[in-house]
Amino acid sequence: MSDNTNHHIVPYRTYGLILLLLLVLTGTSVAVTQIELTRWATVVALLLASTKSAFVLAIFMHLKFDQNIYKIMATLIILLVAVVIVLTFLDYGFR
Amino acid sequence: MSETIAHHNEHRDDEASKLGMWLFIFTELLLFGGLFVTYAVYRHGHPQAFHLAAEQLDVVVGTINTVILLISSMTIAMSTTAIQKKDKRTTLLLIAITLVLALVFLVNKYFEWSAKIGHGIWPGSPLLEELGRGDTLFFGLYFFMTGLHAFHIIVGMVLLTVVFVRVQKEKLTFDNFQLLENGGLYWHLVDLIWIFLFPLFYLIT
Amino acid sequence: MSSNNTNHTGYKSYLEEDGGRKGIFKWILSTDHKRIGLLYLYAMMGWFIVGVVLGLLMKLELIAPGKTIMGPQAYNATFTVHGVIMIFLIVIPGLPAVFGNFMLPIQIGAKDVAFPRLNLFSWYIYVLGGILVIISLFGNGPPDTGWTFYAPYSFKTGTNMLPAALGAFVLGFSSILTGLNFIVTIHRMRAPGMTWFKMPLFPWSLYGTAWIQLLATPVIGITLLMVAGERILGIGFFDPAKGGDPLLYQHLFWIYSHPAVYIMILPAMGAISEIIPTFSKKTIFGYKAIVISTLAIAFVGYFVWGHHMYTSGMSGAALWAFSLLTFIVAIPSAIKVFNWISTMHQGSISTEIPFLWAASFIFIFMIGGLTGLVLGSLAVDVHLHDTAFVVAHFHFIVFGGVGFAFFGAMHYWFPKIFGRMFDKSWAKTGWITFSIGFVTLYGPMFYLGIMGMPRRYFDYLDEFHGPNIISTMGALVMIAGFLIILINLIKSARHGEKTTEMNPWGGTNLEWQIPTPPPLENFDEIPVIDKATYKYD
Numbered sequence: 001m002s003d004n005t006n007h008h009i010v011p012y013r014t015y016g017l018i019l020l021l022l023l024v025l026t027g028t029s030v031a032v033t034q035i036e037l038t039r040w041a042t043v044v045a046l047l048l049a050s051t052k053s054a055f056v057l058a059i060f061m062h063l064k065f066d067q068n069i070y071k072i073m074a075t076l077i078i079l080l081v082a083v084v085i086v087l088t089f090l091d092y093g094f095r
Numbered sequence: 096m097s098e099t100i101a102h103h104n105e106h107r108d109d110e111a112s113k114l115g116m117w118l119f120i121f122t123e124l125l126l127f128g129g130l131f132v133t134y135a136v137y138r139h140g141h142p143q144a145f146h147l148a149a150e151q152l153d154v155v156v157g158t159i160n161t162v163i164l165l166i167s168s169m170t171i172a173m174s175t176t177a178i179q180k181k182d183k184r185t186t187l188l189l190i191a192i193t194l195v196l197a198l199v200f201l202v203n204k205y206f207e208w209s210a211k212i213g214h215g216i217w218p219g220s221p222l223l224e225e226l227g228r229g230d231t232l233f234f235g236l237y238f239f240m241t242g243l244h245a246f247h248i249i250v251g252m253v254l255l256t257v258v259f260v261r262v263q264k265e266k267l268t269f270d271n272f273q274l275l276e277n278g279g280l281y282w283h284l285v286d287l288i289w290i291f292l293f294p295l296f297y298l299i300t
Numbered sequence: 301m302s303s304n305n306t307n308h309t310g311y312k313s314y315l316e317e318d319g320g321r322k323g324i325f326k327w328i329l330s331t332d333h334k335r336i337g338l339l340y341l342y343a344m345m346g347w348f349i350v351g352v353v354l355g356l357l358m359k360l361e362l363i364a365p366g367k368t369i370m371g372p373q374a375y376n377a378t379f380t381v382h383g384v385i386m387i388f389l390i391v392i393p394g395l396p397a398v399f400g401n402f403m404l405p406i407q408i409g410a411k412d413v414a415f416p417r418l419n420l421f422s423w424y425i426y427v428l429g430g431i432l433v434i435i436s437l438f439g440n441g442p443p444d445t446g447w448t449f450y451a452p453y454s455f456k457t458g459t460n461m462l463p464a465a466l467g468a469f470v471l472g473f474s475s476i477l478t479g480l481n482f483i484v485t486i487h488r489m490r491a492p493g494m495t496w497f498k499m500p501l502f503p504w505s506l507y508g509t510a511w512i513q514l515l516a517t518p519v520i521g522i523t524l525l526m527v528a529g530e531r532i533l534g535i536g537f538f539d540p541a542k543g544g545d546p547l548l549y550q551h552l553f554w555i556y557s558h559p560a561v562y563i564m565i566l567p568a569m570g571a572i573s574e575i576i577p578t579f580s581k582k583t584i585f586g587y588k589a590i591v592i593s594t595l596a597i598a599f600v601g602y603f604v605w606g607h608h609m610y611t612s613g614m615s616g617a618a619l620w621a622f623s624l625l626t627f628i629v630a631i632p633s634a635i636k637v638f639n640w641i642s643t644m645h646q647g648s649i650s651t652e653i654p655f656l657w658a659a660s661f662i663f664i665f666m667i668g669g670l671t672g673l674v675l676g677s678l679a680v681d682v683h684l685h686d687t688a689f690v691v692a693h694f695h696f697i698v699f700g701g702v703g704f705a706f707f708g709a710m711h712y713w714f715p716k717i718f719g720r721m722f723d724k725s726w727a728k729t730g731w732i733t734f735s736i737g738f739v740t741l742y743g744p745m746f747y748l749g750i751m752g753m754p755r756r757y758f759d760y761l762d763e764f765h766g767p768n769i770i771s772t773m774g775a776l777v778m779i780a781g782f783l784i785i786l787i788n789l790i791k792s793a794r795h796g797e798k799t800t801e802m803n804p805w806g807g808t809n810l811e812w813q814i815p816t817p818p819p820l821e822n823f824d825e826i827p828v829i830d831k832a833t834y835k836y837d
Contacts, residue, residue: 009180010175010176011176012173012176015172015173015176016169018169019166019168019169022165023162023165026158026162026293029294029298030154030158030298033298033300041298041299041300042299045294045299048294049290049291049293049294052290053287053291056168056283056286056287056290057283060168060169060279060283060286061279061280062276069487070114070117073121074117074121077124077125077515080515080602081125081128081131083602083603084128084132084555084602084603085131085132085135087603087606087618087621088132088135088136088551089135089136090618090621091547091551091606091614091615091617091618092136092139092140092615093615093617094615094616094618095615108414108488110488111414111415111484111487111488111489114483114487114488115414115415115480115481115484118483118514121515122476122480122514122515122517122518123518125515125516125518125519126521126522128518128519129519129521129522129523129555132551132552133548136545136548137543137545140543140545141543218533218534219533219535227543228536228542228543229543231535231536231542231543232536232537232542232543232544235529235535235536235537238535239526239529239535239537243525
């Protein structure tokens with residue numbers, strides 16, 4: 001286990017840019033929901049939230065620079081939550 | 096900790112503690128996952144009431160808190176860069192900013208909650224009973240989920256304070272900063288949850 | 301590694317090495333994974349005796365129709381506390397906490413788990429959870445909701461529901477931390493050369509289990525918190541009067557509690573996969589198939605929770621999907637049974653005690669598993685739901701499966717753990733008495749359930765009297781068998797014939813290549829693995 005110092009140094013600039021991007025996405029999300037999109041509002045808001053969290057996961061949480069195993073685990077767990085929601089809605093969607 | 100483990104060669108494995116932190120984050124995701132399922136089910140059952148109830152939450156306060164959390168996420172992420180550049184002063188400064196932002200978030204939350212309670216809306220309040228089932232569920236979820244999230248903020252603050260002290264005492268340094276990184280990971284989790292709570296409660300109206 | 305069967309002399313075993321502490325502190329302050337495993341074992345043994353006594357009280361109540369020794373309220377409390385203790389304090393921690401802690405690091409060639417202090421901390425949380433369960437017995441009277449804490453009754457009942465639910469919550473925390481520890485240990489601490497597919501099957505089963513512990517337990521955690529919110533604040537999540545849906549409680553509860561069944565049974569299957577090749581002197585048949593089926597059970601097992609809710613009023617689409625998934629999850633279990641039997645085929649079998657337990661496990665597990673499919677099919681379940689049939693099926697799997705595997709593992713690893721051999725003839729008497737009692741106790745319940753006797757009632761119709769008498773008699777026989785086993789093991793652990801033989805059974809994995817009992821850090825030198833596991837030359 002000699003990889004205790006194996007770290008990727010992310011420049012400040014990258015973090016700054018990601019924050020800027022996240023703020024823009026937040027702004028979009030707020031702006032979009034002010035106009036009435038009715039049924040699509042939920043979808044758009046959730047898509048934007050998912051995009052934001054993807055950036056947080058990849059850059060802030062270093063998933064992009066980490067070993068693949070973390071990416072695989074994170075993906076599978078998000079998938080798991082998705083399947084659980086789908087199965088629950090097999091009940092609630094067809095009552 | 097006392098010297099209870101004298102017989103164990105204290106062997107350090109940063110990758111193991113990072114993996115441990117990630118696994119813990121996964122359990123946290125599933126913890127909130129249960130609540131997101133609940134939210135989805137009740138939103139599906141009471142679309143109209145959820146729509147109207149969400150309009151009673153203040154988008155401005157919600158947006159400000161979102162921005163605060165996003166910035167704090169960036170500062171804590173930057174602190175891992177600072178420590179690797181052996182810049183102790185900047186590291187401490189960035190952690191301190193994160194802690195201050197966390198506190199501001201909580202103060203905002205406090206005012207938001209007291210305003211709602213002032214209007215007679217709290218879990219199980221008589222007003223909610225009058226307003227009907229959809230509102231009861233919406234505000235029940237609102238208090239429960241943002242409350243649990245606030246609890247995580249407090250835990251994160253405690254963790255980051257410990258990190259701060261350890262950086263100060265140079266227990267954490269450029270070649271040994273896994274605890275800072277783990278503290279950061281936890282803080283980003285708190286941010287991640289909020290990224291979803293914000294649109295679900297404040298925006299989708 | 302040397303393969304001689306003599307002991308190294310001049311080493312101190314983990315039982316002698318006490319870190320300079322005295323009395324009970326040798327145990328409760330030690331972060332040695334082996335001592336922690338035994339701490340769990342002793343705590344669980346105490347709880348198990350309590351659970352068995354409660355079970356016996358129920359069987360005595362049911363020996364005749366009408367009130368025999370207790371009324372309805374006492375009976376409801378008895379089956380609730382019996383369930384809470386047996387599920388949350390015994391079978392869920394069960395094999396992982398005891399044998400997982402003890403054997404996992406040894407079997408993968410490590411000196412300890414990844415986070416030894418966290419490991420001890422998990423035990424303390426376990427004890428705290430147990431204390432909360434004890435607290436729930438006093439005050440307003442023990443909880444009477446059943447171990448499932450179904451809403452809306454769970455927040456309406458006047459009994460002490462909250463401490464019990466809180467206890468389950470806290471115990472979940474202990475379970476999560478153990479799972480987390482094991483996953484990191486397996487990822488990071490395998491000995492050099494031990495690739496994933498050279499890892500023995502017991503660690504593999506612990507790996508699958510740990511993922512379920514990690515990903516399913518938080519769901520019950522949040523659900524119990526919501527019930528607490530319901531009781532304390534009256535939020536209305538599950539209260540139909542306030543718009544809440546009690547069925548959502550059932551969904552959330554079973555999203556955890558069905559995978560929890562696999563938390564119980566997977567490590568049991570892992571232990572069986574260790575015992576069978578050792579006593580057949582043959583390489584395990586289909587190693588990879590067993591590994592893959594372990595992971596498949598862990599994964600698909602997460603998606604079958606709805607089969608507990610067939611009669612609850614779920615939508616037709618959900619009924620159909622959950623029934624299909626339930627049938628799919630049976631396949632990997634069947635694969636394992638085929639592999640175990642194929643391992644025995646043409647092996648040179650020695651019918652030592654652990655093998656007897658393993659063989660009877662397969663028998664019992666097959667009955668339990670197939671009756672599970674009976675319940676998993678929609679139409680039949682409507683008839684059998686909430687009858688004694690369910691109780692019989694459940695006990696065949698959870699008590700038969702986990703219990704038989706636990707006793708098998710206990711006898712298998714006993715000489716390694718204690719450095720003494722148990723009395724084999726008493727062990728055999730115990731096994732046969734226990735097995736006969738077990739089948740006599742739960743067998744008639746299948747019949748009673750099909751005939752329509754509901755579960756969870758202190759009373760029943762006269763026509764059910766005969767089989768109930770047989771069942772109670774079976775309970776007495778089984779408890780006699782249990783006492784024989786227990787007393788034999790306790791006596792042998794203290795005064796049994798000392799053994800320093802490294803490999804009394806002729807096993808192939810690493811635990812049989814270190815001294816008996818193991819030294820504090822298991823290995824003087826971390827071994828290098830160069831061949832596949834379960835190889836007999």
